[in-house]
Amino acid sequence: MPIRPNPANGDPYIAQAMDNLAKAFAPLSGSDVAGYANAKATREEAARLADAWRIMNDPNATWDQRDRAAAGAKLYAPSQSRYAVDQDIVARHFAAERAAKAAEYGSDRTYAASTENNVRDNARALQTNAADNDRAVATNRLDNQRQAVTSLYQPLNPGQVAPAVPVEMMTAMGLPGIGERRGAEPILSKDQAEAQAFRTLPPEQQRAVAFGNTPIDPVLDHFTGKPIYATRPDAIGRQPAADFTKQGEAAGKIRGEIAQLPSYKNYAQAAPVYRSMMETADRDTKASDLNLIYGLAKILDPGSVVRESEIVMAQDTQGTADRLNGMVNAVIGGSRLMPEARVALMREAQSRMAAYEDIYGADLDRYGGIVDRAGLSRADVLPQLERSKPFELPQNPDAAKSAAPAAAASTAAPVKVATPAEAMKLAPGTPIELPDGSQGVVPPPAKAQPAPRAAGASGGW
Known part of the structure; x- marks a missing residue:
């Protein structure tokens, strides 16, 4: 700060003293603050190095304490500490042991699978060899019998006589006994003799000769129901294992096609609605009236949007939808459906359901x-x-009983009444004449309803 002269006091020494006091109490400059901060950081770094050096030279300090002190003093990175090196060695050992165990397990499984395959192959080979042996025995026996038949049943020349063959010899070969033969015709043909010899073989040898031992696809075992390998004779009468899978796939494909048919969708959407209408049609309530109207709208157009406030039908936007909306508004406003209207709604619903069912049935x-x-x-x-x-x-039943006297009374002359009380004393259906000269009939006893009917009254006061 420059020294300025004071008009009140022109002594320069006093001015210099005041300037020195101002500098003593002046705030620190930026360079001073930076210098103090650097000095503090240097002291702290020196203190950390001193602490680290003290701990690292302390014979009682653990390796963990020395690692922490060296890392804190930034002598080396934490990843270069002894703990980190030890952990890396442990991880390498663990990885090597796991790889060795995996290789050992793979070798064991390979050996076990090879052993199992060998066992199955040996069992199959034994079964095939047994069938081959049975077939060879049966074939050799047939060859021997064929040679015997050929020699015994050679055609005789005219006048030639063949001596009788002992019964024991023929029985040993499974052939019928032969007596003395004359002439040129054998008793049995070659095919007949072979057939006769074939019938004398045991059943297993007959099957081996007829079918052999050719393996086929797996079949289902009769007892366990699991697929097994069988020779051609053993597979007779058994269901191939692959057939059930193919049948299930074919059945699922056909069911999926049927589910996409328009006839199925219409029937599936309309059937539960019609059942609901059948269940509620005989209940004389406001909720039942709305249920019938909304149900008919849904059955007439299964793809329609039927909400509580509005009926929207894609097939008929001006005619049927407007009439049904009119019914809904009338019922909400207090009117009720007459029995004839309920029957008409159900008749229309059943007619449309029958059409859906005929198309779906086809x-x-x-x-x-x-x-x-x-x-x-x-x-x-x-x-x-x-x-x-x-x-x-x-x-x-009560309505049927009251209908008879009402019908009889309707043919009588009207009864003059002056008040509603006089009219209610008469039988329901009795003709009456009101004070204004109009005529009507006594209505049936009123039932408790949530809202009065809009139609059906005759006359009144």
Whole structure:
């Protein structure tokens, strides 16, 4: 800071003293702060080195303490510490041991698999050799019998006489006894004699001669149901193991095709809706009315969107949808469906269901032929088709009883009444004449309903 003269005091010594005091209390400059920081860092680094040197020269210090001290003093990186080196050696040993054990396990498994294969090959070879031996024995016996037949049944020249062959000799060869022969014709032909000799062989030798021992594909064992290798004679009457897999694949493919048919989709979506309508049709409630209307909308167009506030139908956007929406609004507004309207709704639903069922049934018949030709079971492949039943309004015995007197009273002359109380004293169905001159009939006793009907009343006050 420059020294400026003070007009009040012109002594330069006093001014210099004041300047010295200002410099003494002035804040540190940036270079001073940096110098102090570097000096502090240098002292701390020297202290760490001194601590590290003290610990590393301490005979009681452990290797872990020395590693930590050296790493903290930045004498070497932590990865170069003795602990890190030891851990690397342990990891290398572990990897080497694991590789050795894996190689040993692989060798053991290879040896075990080779041994198992050899055992199976030896068993199969023994079975084949046994069949070959049986066939050779049977063939040799047939050859011997054929030679005997050829020699014994040689045609005789005219006048030539063949002596009788002892019965014991013929029995030993499995042939019938031969007496004295004359002429040129043998008793048995060559084929007949070979057939006669073949029938005398044991069953296992007959099979070996007829079929041999050619291996075939695996077949299912009768007792365990597992695939086994069998010779051709042993495979007779058994189901090849591969057939079940092929049949399952064919059945799954056909079921997948049926599930994509439009007729199946329409039937599958409409059938549960119609069952719900059948279940609720005889309940005279507001919820049942809405259930019938929404159900009919869904059956008429299974792909439609039926919400609580609006019916949207893709097939008929102006006619049927508008009429059903009108019914919904009427029921929500307080009106109710008459029994005749319920029957009409159910009749329309059953008619559409019958059409869906006929189309779906025709598709099932077509696929039934495919299933039969493939050798599959219809019950395992074709879905069930349950025909819908028409709805019939249940008869009310009480209503039937009250209908008879009401019908008889309807033919009588009207009864004049002045108040509703007088009218309710008469039998239901009785003709009445109101005070204003209009005529009507006594209605049946009213049932407790959540909302009054919009139609059905005759006259009133």
